[in-house]
Amino acid sequence: MKKNILVIPGDGIGPEVTTWGKTALEKIAEIFGHEFTFDEALMGHAAIEVTGEPLPDETLEKARKSDAILFGAIGHAKYDNDPSLKVRPEQGLLKIRKELGLFANLRPILLFDELLQASSIKPEILRGTDILFFRELTGDVYFGEKTRSEDRNTASDLMIYHRYEVERIAHKAYQAAQQRNKRLCSVDKANVLESSRLWRETVQEIAKQYPDVETEHMFIDNAAMQLIKNPKKFDVVLTANLFGDILTDEASQIAGSMGMLASASVGESTGFFEPIHGSAHDIAGKDLANPLASILSAALMLEIGFGLKEEAKLLVDTIDQVLKEGFRTHDIADQNTNRFKVLGTAEMGKLVIKFLSQKLITS
Ligand SMILES: NC(=O)c1ccc[n+]([C@@H]2O[C@H](COP(=O)([O-])OP(=O)(O)OC[C@H]3O[C@@H](n4cnc5c(N)ncnc54)[C@H](O)[C@@H]3O)[C@@H](O)[C@H]2O)c1
Ligand SMILES: CC(C)[C@H](C(=O)O)[C@@H](O)C(=O)O
Ligand SMILES: [Mg+2]
Numbered sequence: 001m002k003k004n005i006l007v008i009p010g011d012g013i014g015p016e017v018t019t020w021g022k023t024a025l026e027k028i029a030e031i032f033g034h035e036f037t038f039d040e041a042l043m044g045h046a047a048i049e050v051t052g053e054p055l056p057d058e059t060l061e062k063a064r065k066s067d068a069i070l071f072g073a074i075g076h077a078k079y080d081n082d083p084s085l086k087v088r089p090e091q092g093l094l095k096i097r098k099e100l101g102l103f104a105n106l107r108p109i110l111l112f113d114e115l116l117q118a119s120s121i122k123p124e125i126l127r128g129t130d131i132l133f134f135r136e137l138t139g140d141v142y143f144g145e146k147t148r149s150e151d152r153n154t155a156s157d158l159m160i161y162h163r164y165e166v167e168r169i170a171h172k173a174y175q176a177a178q179q180r181n182k183r184l185c186s187v188d189k190a191n192v193l194e195s196s197r198l199w200r201e202t203v204q205e206i207a208k209q210y211p212d213v214e215t216e217h218m219f220i221d222n223a224a225m226q227l228i229k230n231p232k233k234f235d236v237v238l239t240a241n242l243f244g245d246i247l248t249d250e251a252s253q254i255a256g257s258m259g260m261l262a263s264a265s266v267g268e269s270t271g272f273f274e275p276i277h278g279s280a281h282d283i284a285g286k287d288l289a290n291p292l293a294s295i296l297s298a299a300l301m302l303e304i305g306f307g308l309k310e311e312a313k314l315l316v317d318t319i320d321q322v323l324k325e326g327f328r329t330h331d332i333a334d335q336n337t338n339r340f341k342v343l344g345t346a347e348m349g350k351l352v353i354k355f356l357s358q359k360l361i362t363s
Helices: 013-032 045-051 057-065 089-099 112-119 161-179 194-207 222-229 240-256 292-305 310-326 343-363
Strands: 001-008 035-040 067-075 104-109 133-137 146-148 153-158 183-188 215-219 236-239 262-266 270-274 327-329 341-343
Touching: 001 013, 001 057, 001 112, 013 067, 013 292, 013 343, 045 089, 057 089, 067 292, 104 161, 104 183, 104 240, 104 292, 112 310, 133 161, 133 240, 161 183, 161 194, 161 236, 183 194, 183 222, 183 240, 194 215, 215 222, 222 236, 222 240, 236 240, 236 341, 270 292, 292 310, 292 343, 310 327, 310 343, 327 343, 341 343
Parallel strands: 001 035, 001 067, 067 270, 133 236, 183 215, 183 236, 327 341
Antiparallel strands: 104 133, 104 262, 146 153, 262 270
16 A cells, blocks of 8 residues: 655654654555655644744645644643743644644543553553543634733633534544444533533434434533543543543543553544644653654554554554563553563664564564
């Protein structure tokens, strides 16, 4: 299979981890005889420094022409510490999602048995958890009108949804639920918010077209609690942009770390694959970042973007093997024991590639 992949490393730990997602794709191409070609582009702070824009036109053009995008992360402490700055790295990410029509962000909570101990939640609560989040990605308070009064003392962000935006992601989530355990939990705040009442009313309508799927509606505050109390109760979770952003960072603790969760953003055109984590200023440049979320993002690209299930499974199985053999990055190692071989970002990346190469020899 021939594919043209755009790599956008971004800022902070973005480049450190994305290099391993890309190398994993190169190795998969070698093993299975695919022809993947790569191009690279700037976004976020890295792009602002060079062009003054968080999403240069050239990046958007390259993105539109590619078959898939592997993204790292954007963000820089400079902007986080100065809210008055008008041009911000995050604007690049939001714009590319909107421009490419990436309205559905799939965030699987993939729980490796080996990492049951890495979570702060008890293993018996976690074991068997398998959740797929559908986070709406191009609407909500993220894209509604923003205002600031002249005296700067009042600000607002409009939380807005149109019925069609809820319908299209609801269909995707129901179709996924039909292929899984046939349970869908829609999370909103319909007891307070009008946009959530539209959300719930629309999901109730769509649910009638999927009678084989059991639907539950839950308020966001309760969902945040249930996710920790009994994560196994969830199968597909369908939710709005802001709620999905927050719930999935919370859910990363089910999988053991932010460094373990990948995502696929899909919709109208080219798929966009990225870890759920950010540029992590606290560990950037220290060889401490976990590259597995980027490699798992590459696996999602293979599976969801290109329909290459066997190739995706090989990546996931290889990560499983690495973990079974006791290798860990700092974020998933239990610091109180010496049971694990703790590796830096590059060592972990190289090890996954080495294990993949051994598959090449034995295949
Ligand atoms: N998709 C994105 O590009 C994205 C997502 C979230 C945050 N951000 C941006 O990133 C910057 C930092 O934000 P934040 O600190 O709130 O969130 P973050 O996700 O960058 O980091 C949160 C915590 O998780 C840890 N962590 C994250 N990824 C890790 C990895 N791969 N391995 C090990 N530990 C990891 C970090 O060290 C930190 O303690 C901000 O500028 C923010 O806007 C970008
Ligand atoms: C950086 C930010 C704009 C982004 C979001 O809120 O969507 C991030 O937190 C994410 O989860 O991808
Ligand atoms: Mg987030």
